[in-house]
Each structure stands twice: as C-alpha cells, then as structure tokens.
Amino acid sequence: MKVALLFFSGTGITANFATEIAKGFQYHKNVVDLIRIKSDLQVDLTKYDIVGIGSQTYSFRAPRLVTRILHHQDFQKKPFFLFCTSGGMPGNTLWNLYKSVKRTGGYCLGFIDGIGITNIRSWMPKLSSPKPKFWGLNHGDCEQAQQFGNLILDRLEKIKNLSSFSKNKKWIPNFQIVTSIWSIFFTWRWEMALTVGLKHVDKSKCKMCGLCATTICPSGAITLTVSKIPKFNEWKCVGCNGCVNLCPTTAIWSIRSKNHHPYDHYNKSIINFDL
Ligand SMILES: Cc1cc2nc3c(=O)[nH]c(=O)nc-3n(C[C@H](O)[C@H](O)[C@H](O)COP(=O)(O)O)c2cc1C
Incomplete structure (x- = not known):
C-alpha cells in the first residue's frame, strides 16, 4: 500500500x-x-x-x-x-x-x-x-x-x-x-508576522545563499534583491520562523528571535525532505 x-x-x-x-x-x-x-x-x-x-x-x-x-x-x-x-x-x-x-x-x-x-x-x-x-x-x-x-x-x-x-x-x-471566534481576529497573515516579530537581515552576516527564499519559505514571503539579500513581505508571512531557523549564519532575526541559536535537529527534520 x-x-x-x-x-x-x-x-x-x-x-x-x-x-x-x-x-x-x-x-x-x-x-x-x-x-x-x-x-x-x-x-x-x-x-x-x-x-x-x-x-x-x-x-x-x-x-x-x-x-x-x-x-x-x-x-x-x-x-x-x-x-x-x-x-x-x-x-x-x-x-x-x-x-x-x-x-x-x-x-x-x-x-x-x-x-x-x-x-x-x-x-x-x-x-x-x-x-x-x-x-x-x-x-x-x-x-x-x-x-x-x-x-x-x-x-x-x-x-x-x-x-x-x-x-x-x-x-x-x-x-x-x-x-474559532478568537482565530477570526488573530490569524490573518500580517497579524501572525506581528506576533512572531517583523523580520530583519543582518547584512554583515548574510552569505547570500538564498536558501531562505528558495528552500524554506512556505508562503512566498521572501524575495531576493539583485545582490541576493532577502527581502520580506510581512503581509505574506505566516510567522512560521522557518527562515530564522534555517539561516546558516543566523543573519535573519526578529525582535523576538534576536538571540536565537539554530535548532540542532532542524536540518534533519525539515531540510532533508527537500534536498
Ligand atoms: C505564531 C505561533 C502561534 C501559535 N499558536 C498556538 C496556539 O494557538 N495553540 C497552541 O497550542 N500552540 C500554538 N503554537 C505552538 C505551535 O503550534 C507548536 O509549537 C507546533 O508544534 C509547531 O510546529 P512546527 O515546528 O511544525 O511548526 C504557536 C506557535 C507559533 C509560532
């Protein structure tokens, strides 16, 4: 089967x-x-x-x-x-x-x-x-x-x-x-981005690999600039934090995730399905 x-x-x-x-x-x-x-x-x-x-x-x-x-x-x-x-x-x-x-x-x-x-x-x-x-x-x-x-x-x-x-x-x-009533007010996409925090890129850390835009973002909220730096459309973001966790150099952060350290298991559990 x-x-x-x-x-x-x-x-x-x-x-x-x-x-x-x-x-x-x-x-x-x-x-x-x-x-x-x-x-x-x-x-x-x-x-x-x-x-x-x-x-x-x-x-x-x-x-x-x-x-x-x-x-x-x-x-x-x-x-x-x-x-x-x-x-x-x-x-x-x-x-x-x-x-x-x-x-x-x-x-x-x-x-x-x-x-x-x-x-x-x-x-x-x-x-x-x-x-x-x-x-x-x-x-x-x-x-x-x-x-x-x-x-x-x-x-x-x-x-x-x-x-x-x-x-x-x-x-x-x-x-x-x-x-259900709660969800009506608190799950529109931009509200999720606000809950989790608006995303920022530390350009000095970014290695321009583009993985965040090409591999992980489920909602098409990340595009790459000509110099391959990620740009976020918070309207489209669902707040899943995939990009924050995936970034190999921890260059992506939001106010809430500023001091985050990458998940040990993250690559194994998510990326292996794609690559
Ligand atoms: C923005 C956001 C909202 C969440 N809302 C809830 C919630 O309403 N109830 C709950 O039990 N967990 C909530 N969680 C926790 C996640 O559902 C939970 O950690 C889940 O296992 C994450 O799965 P994932 O690692 O596959 O994304 C929320 C997490 C995030 C990031």
Whole structure:
C-alpha cells in the first residue's frame, strides 16, 4: 500500500510527528512518501491509497495558508487521516484540516494530535534559554504516532469489508466555537508576522545563499534583491520562523528571535525532505 503524508511545518515538530506516523505504516511494509506543503503544492495523488494531512496550530487553528493550499488540492476521493502538533491547545486545527480536505477527499479514517511546545525557542529565545530540556515531541507522543498507523490500517480494512458503512462521528474532529471566534481576529497573515516579530537581515552576516527564499519559505514571503539579500513581505508571512531557523549564519532575526541559536535537529527534520 502507498501512503502520502502531506504536512506543513515551520520549525520541524510537525515534520518529526509525520516521520513517527510514517514509521508506523512502514512497519507493516507500506511505502510512505513525506511531502512538505508549500504555496506551490499540487500533488498527483493517483498512485496513493491513503493520504495523511498534518499541520501545526497557529492561534487555535491551522494556518490559513495551509487550509487555502489544501482547498486547491484534488484529493481524488481518497480515504484520509489528519494529524497536528500544538503547544497543547490545538483548538480547531483538526477541524480546519478536515473541512479543507473533505470537499475532494473520501472517508475520514481518524486523527491524532501531538504536543511540541518548544518551538517557542525560535521566537522567544529569552524565555527558553539556554536550551530547553527536551526538543519537539515527547516520547509518549512518538509512540502513539507510530501506533496510529495500525488504527488507520484497521479502519481501512473495515471500510473495505462492509458494503454499507455507517458514518462514525467519533472519527470527525469537533468544531469549537470559542477558539474559532478568537482565530477570526488573530490569524490573518500580517497579524501572525506581528506576533512572531517583523523580520530583519543582518547584512554583515548574510552569505547570500538564498536558501531562505528558495528552500524554506512556505508562503512566498521572501524575495531576493539583485545582490541576493532577502527581502520580506510581512503581509505574506505566516510567522512560521522557518527562515530564522534555517539561516546558516543566523543573519535573519526578529525582535523576538534576536538571540536565537539554530535548532540542532532542524536540518534533519525539515531540510532533508527537500534536498
Ligand atoms: C505564531 C505561533 C502561534 C501559535 N499558536 C498556538 C496556539 O494557538 N495553540 C497552541 O497550542 N500552540 C500554538 N503554537 C505552538 C505551535 O503550534 C507548536 O509549537 C507546533 O508544534 C509547531 O510546529 P512546527 O515546528 O511544525 O511548526 C504557536 C506557535 C507559533 C509560532
């Protein structure tokens, strides 16, 4: 069986969660492709049997950039499942993903969430200096993510074996009205940029590699000047902090991330999917 895992991740925690989920499927000899969601994403899902879709939580919901991209993706009525990571308050994240995928997706096989609070280090390093005790997901969440694959495969079997399968509400995430009202006001793109901080470039440190614009930015918010120095469009920025974490010379910073130090695991968890 072939599984596509589409995920959005700013600082690598959701990428790690996706990798753990993938391990669960691979254990049963299924083939899993990990695909990072970026603004130009259009995947042909024909060759896949199941699709998993995941993102992190920004202000109690999935980033609007993600839901918009998913809305334009054709899921070809494939059975799907959802996953997310948050600092502990995912709010409507899974529901937002569900709504974006259901339109062209098939049966929802379930969902799972994990906790990854320490990405706060990328935008408020003073709060978490010098280094947090653990980075990313805790061990329990990793184990659960791996077992999640079993559950999804079981449910897929059930659907195949039953000619008439009544919809099980439990597999559809709940909509939360209160967090939804909050999200209306606090998740427009420029507001996320303001929350995390406007970006600056230390020109003396910049090596003009262009990686921030070409490799990491999911929303097309970074362009390069003629001299290859990054220029930020805060209107488009979703505040994921990918550029801050990726920059090999820590030349990119915001007021909040000024004293940040790059993630040890960052290259492994994010960049390996692209290069
Ligand atoms: C701008 C911003 C807003 C966030 N909002 C929330 C939130 O509303 N609730 C929550 O539990 N976590 C929130 N978080 C934490 C992230 O959802 C969490 O750290 C997630 O695991 C990050 O995943 P990533 O590393 O894949 O980007 C927020 C993080 C950022 C940077």
